[in-house]
Amino acid sequence: MKQVAIVTGGARGIGRACALDLARQGFDIALVDLLEEEMAATAADILALGRDVRTYQADVVLHGRACEIVRDVHSAFGQIDFLLNNAGQSQPKGILETTEDEFDRGMAINLKSCFNYIQHAAPIMLEQGRGRIVSMSSLNALSGGVTAAVSKFAYAAAKAGILGMTRALAKELGPTIAINAICPGVILTEVGTDVTARESEIVKGIALGRLGCADDVARLVTFLATSEPCFITGQTFVVDGFQFNV
Ligand SMILES: NC(=O)c1ccc[n+]([C@@H]2O[C@H](COP(=O)([O-])OP(=O)(O)OC[C@H]3O[C@@H](n4cnc5c(N)ncnc54)[C@H](O)[C@@H]3O)[C@@H](O)[C@H]2O)c1
Structure with a gap:
């Protein structure tokens, strides 16, 4: 199917x-991102897996643009089965240094973006009679951050907002749509995070003895997108190898 x-x-x-x-599991994919070149490379890899792909260069904070994109995906593919709200950006700045604009922008990138895409995709999923949504929160939402030295209070606030929104929307959009949130711990990606220098110190506080990789998160996302029957909604899943020094 x-x-x-x-x-x-x-x-x-x-x-x-x-x-x-998701493409390996047979999904056709619509990518939304600011980075044109990187997105084209990912799109090429999806095509190489034999799946169809569309790319949209866009800032996820824009509500009207989200509406256009979701409509275009629906008219091109005829359906939308799964939405992954993954775009986000951490903000390593304390409350005394953060400007009002920086706070607003952080809330928009990390939280309003989820509202934008859910609000436009949900009516299509409700009409179809099925749909799954996952939003990427962060361990920061639960722990407040890895160290006191690097405050990410605005990021933690926005990512915690995702958890409340997920629980409320599970009630509002059930039984047709299942919606969940994931809180990754420290995940090393190809562009790297700010933790590489402190890797050995952080790993000492992780029960499974390593930092995470992007595929650790992807496996859970695919499970939440595809598991049948579905009896999981409104939940927060932590993917952190059990980090106990936070
Ligand atoms: N890497 C980690 O350790 C970690 C931990 C917890 C949570 N997360 C969350 O996981 C998600 C992915 O993180 P990542 O580590 O892969 O980061 P990343 O920076 O490698 O990737 C984020 C992607 O989102 C895109 N993006 C950012 N702002 C955007 C905007 N305004 N409009 C459109 N696209 C935008 C970026 O261009 C990039 O391609 C984020 O929501 C992040 O907060 C990451």
């Missing part, structure tokens, strides 16, 4: 791994 997924922030990192894993 044909399946179609929208993946925001799918050009690189965790989003790219999720898009490729």
Whole structure:
């Protein structure tokens, strides 16, 4: 059976791994990202897996653009089975240094973006009588951050907002749509994170003895997108190898 997924922030990192894993499971993919070149490379890899792909260069904070993109995906593919709200950006800045504009932008990239794409995709899924949504939160939403030295309070707030929104929307959109959130711990992606220098120190506090990789998250995303029958919604899944020094 044909399946179609929208993946925001799918050009690189965790989003790219999720898009490729979904494509391997037979999904056609719509990628939304700011990065044109990286997105084209991911699209080429999806095509090489024998799946169809469309790319949309866009800023996920734009509500009107989200509406256009979701409509275009629907008219091109005829259905939308899965939405992955993955685009996000951490903000390593304390409350005393963060400007109002920076706070608003962080909330928009990490939280409003989810509202934008869910609001436009949900009516299509409700009409179809089926749909799955996953939004990428962060361990920061639960722990407040890996160290006190690098405050990410605005990021933590936005990512925690995703968890509340997910629970409320599970009630509002059930029984037709299942919606869940994932909180990755420290995940090394190909572009790297700010933790490489402190890797050995961080790993000491991870029960499974390593940092995560994008495929660790992608496996769970694919499970939540495809498991049948579905009896999981409104949940928060932590993928962190059990990090106990946070
Ligand atoms: N890597 C980690 O350790 C980690 C941990 C917890 C949560 N996360 C979350 O996982 C998601 C993916 O993270 P990643 O590590 O792969 O990051 P990344 O920076 O490698 O990838 C993020 C992707 O989102 C895109 N993006 C960012 N802002 C955008 C915008 N305004 N409009 C459109 N596209 C935008 C980027 O261009 C990029 O392709 C993010 O939501 C991040 O907050 C990551």
